[in-house]
Amino acid sequence: MRYSIKEGMLSWLLHRLTGIGIFIFLIIHVMGAIYLKIGPEEWNHHVELFNTPFFRVAEVGLMGAILWHGLNGLRIIIIDFSGIRTSHFAKFLFWIIVFLTILLMLPGTYILLKPLFEGVAG
Amino acid sequence: MSILVNLRSRQGFIEMLRVFRIQRFNPEREPNQWVDEYTLEVNEDDKILDILLKIRDEVDTTLGFRASCAHGVCGSDGMMIDGLNRLACQTFVGDVPGRKPINIAPLKGVPVEKDLIVDMDPLLDKVKSVNPWVVAKEHKAGERELLMSQEDFEKIEDMTKCIWCSCCTTSCPSLWSDSDYLGPQALVMAARFILDTRNEDAEKIIEKVGGLDGVFRCHTIGNCTDACPRDIDVTGAIAAVKKVLLQGIDNEDKFSNIVWEKGDEKE
Amino acid sequence: MNKHQYDVIVIGAGGAGLSAVAAIPKGLKVAVLSKLFPFRSHTGAAQGGISAALGNLEEDNPLWHAYDTVKGSDYLGDQDAIIQMCNDAPDAIFDLERKGLPFSRLGNGKISQRPFGGHTKNWGESPVRRACHSADRTGHMILHTLYQQALRRETNFFDEFQVVEIITKDNSCCGVVAVKLSTGERHVFHSKSVILATGGYGRCFKVTSNALSLTGDGMAICYQKGIPLQDMEFVQFHPTGLHPLGILITEGARGEGGILVNSRGERFMERYAPSIKDLAPRDIVSRSIYEEIKAGRGIDAKDFVHLDLTHLGRKLLDEKLPDVTGFARTYLNIEPADEPIPVKPTTHYAMGGIPTDVDGRVIIDPDGSIMHGLYASGECACVSVHGANRLGTNSLLDLVVFGKRAGQHASIYSESSKLSELPSDAGYDSESFLQQVRSNTRGPKVYEIREKMQEIMMDYCSVFRNEEGMKKCASLLSELREDFQKVTISDKSNFYNYEMMAAFELSCMLDVSEATLHGAMLRKESRGAHSREDYPDRNDQDWLKHTLCYQEKGNDPTFKFKNVNLGKFEVKARVY
Numbered sequence: 026m027r028y029s030i031k032e033g034m035l036s037w038l039l040h041r042l043t044g045i046g047i048f049i050f051l052i053i054h055v056m057g058a059i060y061l062k063i064g065p066e067e068w069n070h071h072v073e074l075f076n077t078p079f080f081r082v083a084e085v086g087l088m089g090a091i092l093w094h095g096l097n098g099l100r101i102i103i104i105d106f107s108g109i110r111t112s113h114f115a116k117f118l119f120w121i122i123v124f125l126t127i128l129l130m131l132p133g134t135y136i137l138l139k140p141l142f143e144g145v146a147g
Numbered sequence: 148m149s150i151l152v153n154l155r156s157r158q159g160f161i162e163m164l165r166v167f168r169i170q171r172f173n174p175e176r177e178p179n180q181w182v183d184e185y186t187l188e189v190n191e192d193d194k195i196l197d198i199l200l201k202i203r204d205e206v207d208t209t210l211g212f213r214a215s216c217a218h219g220v221c222g223s224d225g226m227m228i229d230g231l232n233r234l235a236c237q238t239f240v241g242d243v244p245g246r247k248p249i250n251i252a253p254l255k256g257v258p259v260e261k262d263l264i265v266d267m268d269p270l271l272d273k274v275k276s277v278n279p280w281v282v283a284k285e286h287k288a289g290e291r292e293l294l295m296s297q298e299d300f301e302k303i304e305d306m307t308k309c310i311w312c313s314c315c316t317t318s319c320p321s322l323w324s325d326s327d328y329l330g331p332q333a334l335v336m337a338a339r340f341i342l343d344t345r346n347e348d349a350e351k352i353i354e355k356v357g358g359l360d361g362v363f364r365c366h367t368i369g370n371c372t373d374a375c376p377r378d379i380d381v382t383g384a385i386a387a388v389k390k391v392l393l394q395g396i397d398n399e400d401k402f403s404n405i406v407w408e409k410g411d412e413k414e
Numbered sequence: 415m416n417k418h419q420y421d422v423i424v425i426g427a428g429g430a431g432l433s434a435v436a437a438i439p440k441g442l443k444v445a446v447l448s449k450l451f452p453f454r455s456h457t458g459a460a461q462g463g464i465s466a467a468l469g470n471l472e473e474d475n476p477l478w479h480a481y482d483t484v485k486g487s488d489y490l491g492d493q494d495a496i497i498q499m500c501n502d503a504p505d506a507i508f509d510l511e512r513k514g515l516p517f518s519r520l521g522n523g524k525i526s527q528r529p530f531g532g533h534t535k536n537w538g539e540s541p542v543r544r545a546c547h548s549a550d551r552t553g554h555m556i557l558h559t560l561y562q563q564a565l566r567r568e569t570n571f572f573d574e575f576q577v578v579e580i581i582t583k584d585n586s587c588c589g590v591v592a593v594k595l596s597t598g599e600r601h602v603f604h605s606k607s608v609i610l611a612t613g614g615y616g617r618c619f620k621v622t623s624n625a626l627s628l629t630g631d632g633m634a635i636c637y638q639k640g641i642p643l644q645d646m647e648f649v650q651f652h653p654t655g656l657h658p659l660g661i662l663i664t665e666g667a668r669g670e671g672g673i674l675v676n677s678r679g680e681r682f683m684e685r686y687a688p689s690i691k692d693l694a695p696r697d698i699v700s701r702s703i704y705e706e707i708k709a710g711r712g713i714d715a716k717d718f719v720h721l722d723l724t725h726l727g728r729k730l731l732d733e734k735l736p737d738v739t740g741f742a743r744t745y746l747n748i749e750p751a752d753e754p755i756p757v758k759p760t761t762h763y764a765m766g767g768i769p770t771d772v773d774g775r776v777i778i779d780p781d782g783s784i785m786h787g788l789y790a791s792g793e794c795a796c797v798s799v800h801g802a803n804r805l806g807t808n809s810l811l812d813l814v815v816f817g818k819r820a821g822q823h824a825s826i827y828s829e830s831s832k833l834s835e836l837p838s839d840a841g842y843d844s845e846s847f848l849q850q851v852r853s854n855t856r857g858p859k860v861y862e863i864r865e866k867m868q869e870i871m872m873d874y875c876s877v878f879r880n881e882e883g884m885k886k887c888a889s890l891l892s893e894l895r896e897d898f899q900k901v902t903i904s905d906k907s908n909f910y911n912y913e914m915m916a917a918f919e920l921s922c923m924l925d926v927s928e929a930t931l932h933g934a935m936l937r938k939e940s941r942g943a944h945s946r947e948d949y950p951d952r953n954d955q956d957w958l959k960h961t962l963c964y965q966e967k968g969n970d971p972t973f974k975f976k977n978v979n980l981g982k983f984e985v986k987a988r989v990y
Binding site for chain 1: 168170182227229230231232250252255318320366367368369370372373380381382383386387389390
């Protein structure tokens with residue numbers, strides 16, 4: 026029998042998962058810098074990769090992960106140090122950052138995904 | 148195993164049939180846990196504890212669970228009901244909405260001894276390890292109470308409500324993954340005794356909760372606060388300990404433990 | 415069989431047991447046995463406060479406190495013990511405070527106090543603020559504070575050990591036999607002294623504020639060994655139990671200004687106790703509620719009245735009475751700030767118990783002969799400071815003061831005496847009882863007998879009693895005792911066998927019920943909590959005396975009488 030997942034546990038699970046996700050991205054990112062050593066051609070080819078539709082969508086995910094992780098980090102700091110009774114306040118903040126994450130993702134998503142649709146249209 | 152039980156209804160009318168799925172464990176009988184299903188005629192306002200007592204009295208006398216006061220002040224019957232830790236005596240059939248089966252399981256993260264009975268020793272050891280007591284100036288003959296302001300009392304009042312039911316500690320994902328973590332219950336006690344203006348040994352407690360298995364294992368998840376049957380702001384209490392570790396004790400003791408002698412009454 | 419040796423054994427880890435532990439010097443080997451975890455004990459359910467004439471808010475005097483207690487006891491309390499308790503009270507409070515008990519405070523930093531039923535100033539003139547409290551969870555704070563200090567002292571706790579027998583030899587006690595619940599093993603605790611602090615027996619009645627564990631074990635195991643039980647006919651019914659569950663709503667609610675009203679919205683206590691009204695002692699308020707119900711003025715003509723707290727305001731309720739308002743919300747879905755709470759009397763406290771002197775030593779006959787090495791304190795003991803009716807808050811005071819005195823005296827006794835050898839038949843009685851229950855086949859189940867017993871005790875032996883009803887009850891009870899000989903359990907294992915424990919507890923409840931019922935039949939007067947419809951008046955001529963009830967195996971119990979210690983306060987009519 027499982028424990029039910031409520032707001033607090035969900036935010037913590039997402040925090041962990043996004044943390045792992047961001048960590049994996051950082052490894053890929055740092056490893057990519059090796060191409061600088063190999064040569065300009067190879068580096069350009071490597072950067073081209075990020076223009077493919079797959080990576081564009083993945084970058085939307087990355088942006089979401091970073092936003093969630095950052096905002097949730099701030100949320101935890103606020104809960105720990107505001108001194109406000111936590112139960113309802115923590116849940117309220119959870120929904121605030123859900124809202125903020127989605128809001129902040131909208132323009133970024135537009136910018137990241139626009140070329141894909143332009144490609145289709147053009 | 149599934150059993151249909153006919154219970155005499157207390158109010159004289161039957162509202163509904165509900166299924167209770169109880170996680171069982173009896174190492175003398177079987178090495179693994181199993182689930183027993185009981186279908187009972189119940190009312191919305193029946194306490195889960197009364198249903199467990201009824202099952203133990205009339206159906207299966209080997210069902211193991213602890214209970215004593217039956218109204219939420221002793222903390223014996225903490226268990227996981229419908230996926231949340233709570234006291235069986237404070238939870239009603241109607242608290243699990245709809246007609247779905249009501250799942251009842253022992254507290255998580257500690258060894259189960261029998262059915263819904265868990266081994267309390269690891270939990271108590273955690274609490275004991277933070278020195279949960281006040282070390283005040285000795286009481287000499289002729290001395291009256293140590294003075295304390297109502298505000299200072301209210302600072303610790305919430306935490307003093309703790310009945311040691313362990314619903315918080317066993318709802319904590321940090322504890323499930325690391326059984327050495329002190330856990331919410333011990334940290335609430337730590338907060339209560341660190342912030343008590345009369346305690347002269349608060350520094351010792353601060354030392355004990357600052358370590359690797361201490362307060363910074365708390366990820367502000369908040370399961371503990373939701374689980375607390377006494378409505379203690381558990382996460383808030385842990386946050387208060389974190390604050391003390393970062394900023395030191397901020398106890399503006401209004402009376403700085405003035406000893407008030409007998410005979411001073413007419414001051 | 416496992417054997418242990420200690421200097422002092424404390425049985426029961428509630429307020430009384432832990433107060434005793436706190437009073438025992440560190441050099442002595444102490445073990446505390448409890449059938450629960452210590453912090454589950456029912457002291458934790460006490461709400462309103464603990465009285466002491468501190469005079470933090472207004473002039474007060476320990477002698478006024480003693481006078482109120484004597485009057486509250488309907489003059490059956492022993493006055494020397496009462497004066498002792500009230501004199502010790504302030505220091506006991508200060509001692510608890512130093513141990514870390516978080517009392518509610520006044521603006522000047524002193525301990526806050528509030529009025530409580532039966533506590534007055536100037537010899538009964540008007541209510542006085544005497545009850546020290548920590549919001550409305552005073553008992554919880556006392557229990558936890560004492561347990562924390564016991565942890566600090568590194569006390570040996572044996573949790574979840576059910577004591578089933580005391581071992582006695584030539585008028586002295588040399589240990590106990592206990593069963594470890596998790597394994598069913600029998601343990602013999604051999605010691606120089608034993609302190610019983612096992613609490614009351616509210617579970618003998620159907621509606622009670624008591625925990626499931628309060629089954630009179632300590633009293634019964636003494637009773638079975640020929641030790642008398644004193645004043646068992648006096649059982650207190652708390653006027654304000656949550657209807658219909660019987661959960662306690664503290665008298666502090668009336669102390670803060672709550673009033674009882676009947677179906678006409680009338681504050682009926684004005685008629686029964688004109689001077690202190692709703693703050694009259696519990697026996698009077700409980701009877702008044704039943705009088706109202708009998709006269710058809712119960713709410714909706716049913717068997718309850720209303721406790722009205724609505725005029726106090728949400729802020730005061732949340733600050734001063736957070737727990738009881740919580741109970742009303744949780745269990746009845748009622749918001750006490752907006753609606754009155756339905757209440758009715760609920761079985762609450764046993765004034766009677768194992769007779770002791772002011773040092774907690776157990777007395778075995780009217781002359782005051784001592785059972786050496788055996789002590790009792792708290793609700794299971796009868797010192798007697800509560801006489802025929804206990805005042806609110808005095809139970810906590812009783813267990814703190816007399817728990818400590820028992821601990822002190824037991825230490826002195828243990829330091830000066832040697833371990834006496836265990837008798838060869840130690841533990842034989844309980845062993846044969848448990849064996850018999852285990853071997854029975856085809857008989858009634860434990861709960862069947864228990865439920866019947868609780869019903870007949872509630873019907874015939876509660877607030878109002880009469881000869882006819884109690885005779886019927888006596889014959890039903892002896893039938894139940896016969897049935898109990900054949901009681902059958904289906905769980906034969908040794909592993910957390912709650913059914914076996916329930917059978918043992920039932921045997922204890924049957925014993926103490928018998929003592930209560932026969933005591934009530936014997937006492938042909940109305941005094942304090944004992945109210946006979948056929949003898950409505952107090953009769954000081956014949957009945958100003960304690961009853962000592964002795965068990966006769968297979969027969970009705972026999973009684974002896976013990977004098978009441980009077981002296982300081984004159985016996986008068988009891989009007990409020």
